[in-house]
Amino acid sequence: xxxxxxxxxxxxxxxxxxxxxxxxxxxxxxxxxxxxxxxxxxxxxxxxxxxxxxxxxxxxxxxxxxxxxxxxxxxxxxxxxxxxxxxxxxxxxxxxxxxxxxxxxxxxxxxxxxxxxxxxx
Numbered sequence: 001x002x003x004x005x006x007x008x009x010x011x012x013x014x015x016x017x018x019x020x021x022x023x024x025x026x027x028x029x030x031x032x033x034x035x036x037x038x039x040x041x042x043x044x045x046x047x048x049x050x051x052x053x054x055x056x057x058x059x060x061x062x063x064x065x066x067x068x069x070x071x072x073x074x075x076x077x078x079x080x081x082x083x084x085x086x087x088x089x090x091x092x093x094x095x096x097x098x099x100x101x102x103x104x105x106x107x108x109x110x111x112x113x114x115x116x117x118x119x120x121x
Contacts, residue, residue, distance in 0.1 A: 022079075024101070025041055025049070026043060027041060028121070029121060034053070034066070036056065036057045037056035037061065038055040039053055048071060049067065051065065051066055051068075066083060066085075067081055067082070067083050068084070069081045069082055070096065078097035079095065079097070080093070081096070092108040092109060092110040093110070094106060102120055104121075
């Protein structure tokens with residue numbers, strides 16, 4: 001019985017740690033490569049991660065959603081979703097992973113091409 005209780009406790013702790021890791025990405029990030037924009041990553045009512053531009057040198061981009069349908073992969077410790085390029089008018093597969101509390105690694109992939117960006121708080 002004690003082993004069962006310890007196992008359940010350990011399992012609950014790992015779920016809460018995964019949830020904390022998943023939530024750590026939420027907030028506003030500075031993306032210089034996207035016309036010096038600030039991107040707000042947030043969890044929507046559907047439980048998925050989205051990112052919209054909240055400030056940019058391109059004023060007509062403000063309010064546009066550029067990251068969508070993000071799901072957290074606890075095993076890989078990153079978010080997977082779609083990144084929309086407003087400049088190129090195309091959607092690419094993207095992964096977002098925390099490098100540190102203040103640095104986010106964004107990797108976009110389309111066919112055989114891969115590009116890595118870094119966003120900062």
